[in-house]
Amino acid sequence: MSLNEQFVAMFAxxxxxxxxxxxxxxxxxxxxxxxxxxxxxxxxxxxxxxxAVCFIFRMLxxxxxxxxxxxxxxxxxxxxxxxxxxxxxxxxxxxxILMKVIKQIVRLIQRLVEIFLxxxxxxxxxxxxxxxxxxxxxxxxxxxxxxxxxSPFWRLFKFLTRPLWRHFKVPEWVKRSLDYGTRLWNxxxxxxxxx
Numbered sequence: 650m651s652l653n654e655q656f657v658a659m660f661a662x663x664x665x666x667x668x669x670x671x672x673x674x675x676x677x678x679x680x681x682x683x684x685x686x687x688x689x690x691x692x693x694x695x696x697x698x699x700x701a702v703c704f705i706f707r708m709l710x711x712x713x714x715x716x717x718x719x720x721x722x723x724x725x726x727x728x729x730x731x732x733x734x735x736x737x738x739x740x741x742x743x744x745x746i747l748m749k750v751i752k753q754i755v756r757l758i759q760r761l762v763e764i765f766l767x768x769x770x771x772x773x774x775x776x777x778x779x780x781x782x783x784x785x786x787x788x789x790x791x792x793x794x795x796x797x798x799x800s801p802f803w804r805l806f807k808f809l810t811r812p813l814w815r816h817f818k819v820p821e822w823v824k825r826s827l828d829y830g831t832r833l834w835n836x837x838x839x840x841x842x843x844x
Contacts, residue, residue, distance in 0.1 A: 658712040659724035665708050666728020669701050671740055678744040682752075789837070 676697060680690070709721060732740075 654713060655718070655720055658709070658718075659720045661708050661712040662705070662721050662724030663728040663731070665705050666725045666730075667732045667736070668704070668728075669725075670729055670732030670737060672701070673697060674737055674740045675744050678741055679748065682745070682748045 676693060680693060685693070705725065709717070713721075
């Protein structure tokens, strides 16, 4: 392997070390900001190290066909050291600011959904419920008036057809249905009067 290829591999490891530091600080700040449970910390650490190792070996394979030499570890160490020396504080601040911006955007979206979607749906539901109730009460009122207006005609009809009814036997199930309907009707009207 030529000296030029060794420098390229070392530089790639230095960049990989910087990337490892950025990802580590990023996920640490995000986990803290989102208040992940304590039991997830070892899981997240394990996932981070698996991804970091895969990334490093991929970079190593691209730059020097996967050969492990001293300069590889030296470049990786330099990258991580430079990152934590010069860039860690800035990265943490940037990630914190980004998290605050994202939280504000999420709150804004939630508020917009509440104002433009949920409140109109709830208002429409209340309006439909109110209109259905008014229609039902109006129908009950009109039905009552119609029944009261038809009551004399019904009595007259019953009086005129009484001789026929003596010879006609109403089935028992029809009587029970009529009794049940009458009780239900009276109960509904009694409840409406009490309200």
